[in-house]
Amino acid sequence: MEAGIEISLTVNGVALSRRVEPRTSLVDFLRYELELTGSHVGCEHGVCGACTVRVGGAIARACLMLAVQADGAVVETIEGVAATGEVFDLQQAFAEENALQCGFCTPGMLLTAQDLLSRTPEAGPEEIREALSGNYCRCTGYHAMVEAIGKTSRARVKGRSA
Amino acid sequence: MTLRIEKGRSYIGESVIRPQTTRLLAGRGVFTDDVTLPRMLHVAFVRSPHAHARIASIDSTGARALRGVVVAVTGEDMALVCSGWVGTLAHFQGMKSAMQRPLAIGKAWWQGEPVAAVVAESRAIAEDGVSRVRVEWDPLDAVTDPETALDPSTPVIHPELGDNLAFRLELASGDADRAFGEADTVLSETFTMGRHTGVTLEARAILADFDPSERRLTVYHSFQAPNMMQDILARHLNLPEHDVRVICKDVGGSFGIKVHVYPDEMATCALSVMLGRPIKFTADRLESFVSDIHAREHRVKAELAVKRDGTILGMRVDDLTGIGPYSVYPRTSAVEGNQTVRLTPGVYRFRDYAATLRVVFQNKTPMCQYRAVGHPIAFAVMEAMVDGAARKLGLDPVEMRRKNYVTADMYPHTSQTGYFFERLSHEEALDKLLEISDYRALCAERDRLRAQGIHRGLGLCTFIELTTPGPAFYGVGGARISSQDGCTIKLEPSGKLTCMTGVTEQGQGTDAMIAQVVASTVGVPMEDVRVLTGDTMVSPYGGGTWASRGAGIGGEAALQTGKAIRDSILKVAAAMLQCEPDDLDVRLGKIVDGPTGEVRLELADLGRVAYFRPDTLPKDFQSELTVTRHYVPRHQGFAFTNGIQLSHVEVDVETGFVRLLKHWCVEDCGRIINPRLVEEQLRGAIVQGIGAALYEHLVYDEHGQLLTGTMMDYLVPMAAEMPDIVVGHVETPTAFAEGGFKGAGEAGTAGAPGAVLNAVNDALAPFGARVTSQPITPDVVLKVLGVL
Numbered sequence A: 001m002e003a004g005i006e007i008s009l010t011v012n013g014v015a016l017s018r019r020v021e022p023r024t025s026l027v028d029f030l031r032y033e034l035e036l037t038g039s040h041v042g043c044e045h046g047v048c049g050a051c052t053v054r055v056g057g058a059i060a061r062a063c064l065m066l067a068v069q070a071d072g073a074v075v076e077t078i079e080g081v082a083a084t085g086e087v088f089d090l091q092q093a094f095a096e097e098n099a100l101q102c103g104f105c106t107p108g109m110l111l112t113a114q115d116l117l118s119r120t121p122e123a124g125p126e127e128i129r130e131a132l133s134g135n136y137c138r139c140t141g142y143h144a145m146v147e148a149i150g151k152t153s154r155a156r157v158k159g160r161s162a
Numbered sequence B: 001m002t003l004r005i006e007k008g009r010s011y012i013g014e015s016v017i018r019p020q021t022t023r024l025l026a027g028r029g030v031f032t033d034d035v036t037l038p039r040m041l042h043v044a045f046v047r048s049p050h051a052h053a054r055i056a057s058i059d060s061t062g063a064r065a066l067r068g069v070v071v072a073v074t075g076e077d078m079a080l081v082c083s084g085w086v087g088t089l090a091h092f093q094g095m096k097s098a099m100q101r102p103l104a105i106g107k108a109w110w111q112g113e114p115v116a117a118v119v120a121e122s123r124a125i126a127e128d129g130v131s132r133v134r135v136e137w138d139p140l141d142a143v144t145d146p147e148t149a150l151d152p153s154t155p156v157i158h159p160e161l162g163d164n165l166a167f168r169l170e171l172a173s174g175d176a177d178r179a180f181g182e183a184d185t186v187l188s189e190t191f192t193m194g195r196h197t198g199v200t201l202e203a204r205a206i207l208a209d210f211d212p213s214e215r216r217l218t219v220y221h222s223f224q225a226p227n228m229m230q231d232i233l234a235r236h237l238n239l240p241e242h243d244v245r246v247i248c249k250d251v252g253g254s255f256g257i258k259v260h261v262y263p264d265e266m267a268t269c270a271l272s273v274m275l276g277r278p279i280k281f282t283a284d285r286l287e288s289f290v291s292d293i294h295a296r297e298h299r300v301k302a303e304l305a306v307k308r309d310g311t312i313l314g315m316r317v318d319d320l321t322g323i324g325p326y327s328v329y330p331r332t333s334a335v336e337g338n339q340t341v342r343l344t345p346g347v348y349r350f351r352d353y354a355a356t357l358r359v360v361f362q363n364k365t366p367m368c369q370y371r372a373v374g375h376p377i378a379f380a381v382m383e384a385m386v387d388g389a390a391r392k393l394g395l396d397p398v399e400m401r402r403k404n405y406v407t408a409d410m411y412p413h414t415s416q417t418g419y420f421f422e423r424l425s426h427e428e429a430l431d432k433l434l435e436i437s438d439y440r441a442l443c444a445e446r447d448r449l450r451a452q453g454i455h456r457g458l459g460l461c462t463f464i465e466l467t468t469p470g471p472a473f474y475g476v477g478g479a480r481i482s483s484q485d486g487c488t489i490k491l492e493p494s495g496k497l498t499c500m501t502g503v504t505e506q507g508q509g510t511d512a513m514i515a516q517v518v519a520s521t522v523g524v525p526m527e528d529v530r531v532l533t534g535d536t537m538v539s540p541y542g543g544g545t546w547a548s549r550g551a552g553i554g555g556e557a558a559l560q561t562g563k564a565i566r567d568s569i570l571k572v573a574a575a576m577l578q579c580e581p582d583d584l585d586v587r588l589g590k591i592v593d594g595p596t597g598e599v600r601l602e603l604a605d606l607g608r609v610a611y612f613r614p615d616t617l618p619k620d621f622q623s624e625l626t627v628t629r630h631y632v633p634r635h636q637g638f639a640f641t642n643g644i645q646l647s648h649v650e651v652d653v654e655t656g657f658v659r660l661l662k663h664w665c666v667e668d669c670g671r672i673i674n675p676r677l678v679e680e681q682l683r684g685a686i687v688q689g690i691g692a693a694l695y696e697h698l699v700y701d702e703h704g705q706l707l708t709g710t711m712m713d714y715l716v717p718m719a720a721e722m723p724d725i726v727v728g729h730v731e732t733p734t735a736f737a738e739g740g741f742k743g744a745g746e747a748g749t750a751g752a753p754g755a756v757l758n759a760v761n762d763a764l765a766p767f768g769a770r771v772t773s774q775p776i777t778p779d780v781v782l783k784v785l786g787v788l
Helices: A026-033 A078-084 A088-097 A106-119 A125-132 A143-161 B021-025 B075-079 B123-131 B176-182 B226-236 B263-275 B285-291 B335-343 B375-393 B397-404 B426-437 B439-450 B510-522 B550-577 B603-612 B675-695 B747-767 B778-784
Strands: A005-011 A014-020 A052-055 A058-061 A074-076 B041-047 B053-059 B069-074 B114-120 B134-139 B165-173 B185-193 B205-211 B216-221 B244-247 B279-282 B298-306 B312-322 B352-360 B455-467 B485-491 B497-501 B529-533 B584-587 B590-593 B599-602 B626-631 B639-651 B658-668 B724-729
Touching: A014 A026, A026 A052, A052 A106, A058 A106, A078 A106, A088 A106, A088 A143, A088 B021, A106 A125, A106 A143, A106 B021, A125 A143, A143 B675, A143 B724, B041 B123, B041 B263, B041 B285, B053 B114, B069 B075, B069 B123, B069 B263, B075 B114, B075 B263, B114 B123, B114 B263, B165 B335, B176 B298, B176 B312, B176 B352, B185 B375, B205 B263, B216 B226, B216 B263, B226 B244, B226 B263, B263 B279, B298 B335, B298 B375, B312 B335, B312 B375, B335 B352, B335 B375, B335 B455, B375 B397, B375 B455, B375 B675, B375 B747, B397 B426, B397 B455, B426 B439, B426 B455, B426 B639, B426 B658, B426 B724, B439 B455, B455 B747, B485 B510, B485 B550, B485 B603, B497 B510, B497 B550, B510 B529, B510 B550, B550 B584, B550 B590, B550 B599, B550 B603, B550 B626, B590 B603, B599 B603, B639 B747, B658 B675, B658 B747, B675 B724, B675 B747, B747 B778
Parallel strands: A005 A074, B041 B279, B216 B244, B312 B352, B497 B529, B658 B724
Antiparallel strands: A005 A014, A052 A058, A052 A074, B041 B114, B053 B134, B069 B114, B165 B352, B185 B298, B205 B216, B205 B279, B298 B312, B455 B639, B485 B497, B485 B626, B584 B590, B590 B599, B639 B658
């Protein structure tokens, strides 16, 4: 579209440029322009957390950000962190505890949990529940997620001290 | 050296990991909105801003002039392609509803009803187009309050129906009047249960792709019942059934929301037929709140007749429920109320019961079946009445229940309302619950803390769950919804198994459950089984997944198919090894000699010979390595399950806030295929029940305007407020099916609201205050405390 604005950014380690409409949200840009459909759209008003991605290393709601605001930024999505193996142990723990059912909230949950554990390596159940409370899950009731994240936290802490 | 396998392996009862989680955890799920097709267009809808209004005119000129807009369509245009529907079932005698269409014609009957559609190159442009469609509205009085919906002074929503009554039912068992005459005490209460909805995190989505060259329609649909939708699309779009293919890829939550016919989804398919191009519709959250089915708006008056010793003699129930302007097609909106009044007394042995149900029309979003249809209302009412009576009589709530349960010696048992119970386990479940929760210690702690001004409460809720429905549910009423399901298993040349089933996956773990049953029955490792669901072109015909039917029906079909293909495999093996099939067995994916366990053949060798070198087999032998079997429950209408929940709460009597401390559930779903999956079904369902009890509320004003239409206004349970949930099991397999499986998907939602309500009332007991409505928001608590 001629009316678009050119942006350049790095997504999952790949530097790229695109012309985007100013009104396009970051999550729509990721999903429809880059076909990174792992980031999901649950509410488009910043409440549910399904669209959580990392921008410049910090988690962000990709439905509340415009793609043009990501010009020059480093963006990471679930596809990126899954490919690098960064969240492999979390993914494993989620599978073992059945901390996902339909899987729609899961990418956002993993990125949120990873963010928590990077800031608070020894997060307890209360801190985990608090950290997840910006992400909706309608299937699990959260219990299994708290278990899975706690398990990962303990294993990582143990791995570091060993 | 001879390799021996003395024993096969069963996965039944093991908490194996669901195979599909790997994909979902990597962000590689494929939800309907993730699918993109060549030539694809997007649709957005003009929805009525009024609850009830005449449409004076629709002018789409502005939309059509917009660059990127392909077409703007009204109800009249669409009626040429797609016929309307009426949501009634013949077995609900006297039921009526009005003709509903993909796009309303002439009038709109609820705020959010689609009246025009704009198709464009992108969703954003389609929405731009919607904002340029000019509709001239002539607002009419809205009917919102079910209490006055039948008053002569209230406008009739559909004049052709004569009144606003959709369905009325009277039930009478024994002699309720006599029971009330003999009672020492009578408890009367009125319960007001708020509207809420499913809030699937993935909103409804559909992508319809009509190919005009072959006149075939392929639909990608976030849905629970693909064959039902195939039938409906074929009939309403006038296409041959076998030219309609419905594919359900990953479904981001369903809970009964994605099992109904929605006008915007029908319109999307009709537009694809009209334009000959793929059209995608993904609801945004704001339109979800006004267009997904709503649930549970009830006003229940209940009376309980009780002896001084706590024996329940009888009960009267009057249920009034408002369903919006239409009964939803094709399952109808009468099922919720029907199940409420039929389920209410079922846990208990008293026989004298009378119930009245009135289902009325109103100008709000249509209401229909949502997870645990009718159950949460039935058991919140029943169990609140039991606790209320126990409190009034100074009896222990546990002993009051025990005295009145249908007990182990009474099975098989038929309930007051005609439900057949093969065998339930109320006493065993209660005992187990008291044990795992250390109930008596919690009671002592509650009493101790009360003296310190800390107000904790404990609430029990016993429930039954209707699972595994046979044709009596929908088929006999004329709905073309399959109660049977098929399973097909194919042995691949490599010796691996591909399995297709009519039941579907929305996160419950259907794939894992089916793979466990198949692997155990055939005798192969679970990783050698791949399961495919949700494609009408390839899956055997079936009902899909709803009403807790996946394990009870799909699991049994898989078991029977597994047995059949195992027999087929052994016949090929016997032909190859020149022995009798009965001498052989399949264990861990190998053909073994039955008595000794000696490995005789690899399945891969068997597959190679059967497919590529059948010339080496006897001339009169034909191998059959793709097998299909079907199953429908034939011996009982439903496989009822049971259980009990306990909620532990603390109420802040100054702010009215309810804090959930912990929750326990003991349930009996028959033989358990995968304990962890059952536990997670229960936990998720309990949290949905808690949402209804404490947070979720679709609030309307008197004009029928929804006031809680965003996720900021409509609260769903979040991680921080939710308690840990402890689950225990009792196993009473059904003897009517070889696997013994029943359902487990809705038990959590059935009992949680009653448990929370009773816990709050237990905490408030010292104040003589009592809540009889949900959600129990802080202002509700403060009102019953007399603070507000």
